[in-house]
Amino acid sequence: MNNTSALPVPRWVPEGARRYLAHTEAGRSIRDLARGAGCHASTVLRQIRKVELRRDDPLVDAALQTLAQTHFPPIDACKSTVRRDSSRGIAKMASENKSNTDPLDTATLDVEATRVLRRLCESGAVLAVAEDMDKAVVVRDDGKTGSTRTAVVDCTIAQALALKDWISCDNPGRISRYRITATGRTALGQLLAEAENRARSRNDNGFAEAQAPFSAARAEDEAGDETGGRPRRMRYNMIESPLVALARRKDRDGQPFLEDRLVRAGERLREDFELAQMGPNVAQNWDRFLTGGGRGGVVPDAGAGHGPMDARNRVSRALSDLGPGLSDVALRCCCYLEGLEMAEKQLGWSARSGKIVLRIALQRLKRHYDELTGSDQMIG
DSSP: OOOOOOOOOOSSOOOHHHHHHHHHHHHOOOHHHHHHTTTTTHHHHHHHHHHHGGGHHHHHOOOOHHHHHHHSSSSTTTTOOOOOOHHHHHHHHHHHHTTTTTOOOOOHHHHHHHHHHHTTTTTEEEEEEETOOOOEEEEOOOOOOEEEEEEEEHHHHHHHHHTTTEEEEOOOOEEEEEEEEEEHHHHHHHHHHHHHHHHHHHHHTTTTOOOOOHHHHHHHHOOOOOOTOOOOOSSSSSGOHHHHHHSSSSOSSSSSSSOOOHHHHHHHHHHHHHHHOOOOOOOOOOOOSSOOOOOOOOOOOOTSSSSSSHHHHHHHHHHHOTTHHHHHIIIIIIOOHHHHHHHHHHHTTTTTTTHHHHHHHHHHHHHHHHHHOOOOOOOO
């Protein structure tokens, strides 16, 4: 007996359905499944019973049959899956179409599920599935005498939605009508949020962007500044700095929102901040410069005799010169590397106001460094 899957089961298949198929199609015992999952056998048993009870739903039954035929070899050549009368037409249609289509992947399901679930959230909308049809339709009652078709759905997508319990049918029949469930509404919110985050990351390379390799940061860092042309030493990955991301944005005149000299001023504060943390037991408490709530998790000041005092004093003088409000956003964004959205939330500011305050803080910080003389200009 072959107790393994012929093909990997898609990731979108719920955990309970995976264990149900492994038990009924691959012949794995409940105790074996429980040992593999690290849970009690009764937990697996309840999941399998729950899936079995849901097979009265024609879409759920058709989805399980399709997964069994595609991803699990038959245990016995003489044994066939018994089809329920209510799902005979849909299951037959699914088995015939499956040979002509590729297995449903997670990305395709997410896109189609977002489209269909949004239509099902409309008032009076249902997903109608007929036994002998290879497509399902979303129709919305117009409140008078007719209905309007708002979407056409491939039956494999409808089966996946039903198997994930995002849609349900109270009275299956020759024409089954499905409505969105509470689980489906929650899933739609998550899908929309993920799509928005991906679009924001692609469009503006803002504060949700993935960190680039250190080689890219080194290439930017070794380009040198506009004054000396000498490459700067990289103390940290500049790609992770909110200042670098904000400097790529343009203002209404098409100019960079943050000039290079303002970014360098923020980098200088960051370098002094990092130097102040070096040495044994030198965790400095900078929260006294925050007026909008502490960051938490910072060890109190260990005393004047520990750590690079010069760098610590330079940071203290710079933050004191900025004053309340400006020192908040400078410390959070330049030193703690918090994104502007997080800083605005922590400080209780309105959305998109943090970047204006941050630019003012960097202008004031640059003026502070320009006024320094002698050894105070040394960093590192």
